[in-house]
Amino acid sequence: MEKKSIVAIAKDSSIELMVNQVLEELGGAENLIRKNSTVILKPNAGHLGAPGTSINTHPELLRYVIRAVRAAGAKRVIVGEAAAIGCDTMACFESAGHAAVAREEGAELYDIKSDKDLITVQIRDARSDIKSIRLPRLLLEAEHIINLPIFKSHASMVFSCALKNIKGVVQDKVHYEMHKTNLAMAMMDVWSVVRADLTIADLIYPAEGFGPHSAVPLDMGCVVASKDPVALDATACRMVGLDINVVDYFKAAKERGLGVSDEDKIITKGKSIDEVYKKAWLPYLEKFETWPEYNIMHENSCSSCQSLVAFSMEKLKALGEYEKNKDAIIVLGAKKELPDVPKERLILCGNCLTKWRSKGVAVHGCPPSEPHIAWAVIDREDQTEIGEGFRERMAAEEPIWNAYIDKIVKEKRKEE
Structure with missing residues (x-):
């Protein structure tokens, strides 16, 4: 009989209770964690974002996982992250509330x-252009990675959860190179050499809308x-009504043999998907x-570029640039031919259009x-680097964008 993957789902007002419940459903922390082991906990703390914003993992989830692995006999508990390019990891830990929890619970913080x-x-x-990566010895030698x-919804990959979170174990150089390939x-190539033993996902306040x-x-x-x-991500998608067939993760994960996504190959324990479903x-x-x-x-075209173009259309509206740039022709996905128009009108999104870059404005x-397609439409200049001025421009646009989103959410809530 084919072995099935187990996914535990808990729903309760107590985060501590939920953490303990899902661990029990998987056999108990004492059977998942070796005594006297080093355990690296990898939350999502890639960007500045306060508790309650759903940008980063809920700090109380981190707290109760630290307590659970300590109770199971872990000798050393380390909270590790590599924040997004241009972001300071320790500042993100502080912003997310993770630094305070680590200090209070006696865990180490690790950039x-x-x-x-x-x-x-x-x-x-390797299935991508990343043929080798340089990884910290500590990460490779730890007995457990959790x-x-x-x-959360995510402009680059439609959504982010278990599979994408391990992207945060690489240095900036590799992080950047990953965006230049598929x-x-x-991400699946990274998973092939850095495997988390266990994933405990925060769907306490998952992020909808235009994340991250x-x-x-x-x-x-x-x-x-x-x-x-893979089974966890597929289950989480089903919990929020996201069709896994429109997301590139799962095909890539299947090719790498990292797990299962078919519903009939997954056993859910605790709550059922129907009991917790929320679109x-x-x-x-x-x-x-x-x-x-x-x-x-x-x-x-792939779902990643489709989601980025959707984000970019709304970003243009928020910035007051939508109407004035309607002459732009936005191209995504491999093409055999392109329209014969002036170069500045043709916005070429992604590396699958590399051979056509001389004919248009190239977005590498x-x-x-995330912001490069909109900037290409506005500036009519190639967008290649996450370099000087990138974070500053994003920061300048952020309050305008947030006000636009707040308006949409208020209108959406009225309709509901």
Whole structure:
């Protein structure tokens, strides 16, 4: 009989109770954690975001996982993260509330990006352009890695949870290189050499809307856990009404043999999906007919670039740039031919259009960085680097964007 993956779902007002419940459903922390072991906990703390914003993992989830692994006999508990390019990891820990929890619970804080004791690891049968990566010795030698993601909508990959969270174990250079190749495949290549033993996911207030920076907390009140990150992500998607067939993660994960996503191959324990189901607002998957004023050529495109273009259309509206740039033709997905128009009108999104870059405004990356498509439309200049001025420009646009999102959310709530 084919072995099935177990996913535990808990729903309760007590985070402590939920953490303990999902661990018990998976056999108990004492059977999951070796005594006197080193345990690295990997929350999502990639960006500045206070508790309650759903940008980062809930700090109380971190607290009760620390307590559980300590009670199971762990000798050393380390909270580790490599924040997004241009972000300071320790500042993100402080902002997320993780630093305070670690101090109160006696756990170490670990900035993976600052670690200089690195080992080069070859990736066998790499599916992306990342053939090897330099990873911290501490990360590779720890007895356990426990993945603590938050489920949130995400411009680059439609959603972020278990699989994407492990992207935060690499240095900035690798982080950047991953965006220049096929990101979904690159993430699975990283998983092939850095495997979390267990994932405990935060669906307490998962993020709907235009995440990761403009997240809208959805009151769901769940914690989900599994040894299989693919099964967990697939289950989390079903809990919020996201069709896994429109997300590139799962095909890439299947090719890498990292886990199962088919519902009949997953056993849910604790609560059922039906008991906790709550439809999330995931606007990255809106049809392109939502923006009829623009010619969007999207045949053969992936969900990552589709979601980024959806985000970019709304970003243009928020910034007051939508109407004035309707002449732009936005192209995503591999193409055999392109329209013969002036170069500045053709916005070429992603690396699958590399051979056409001389014909238009090129937005590099697979997928491109979150703001680059909108900036290409506005500036009519190639967008290649997450370099000087990137974070400053994002920061300047953030309050305008947030005000725009707040207005949409208020209107959405009225309709409900």
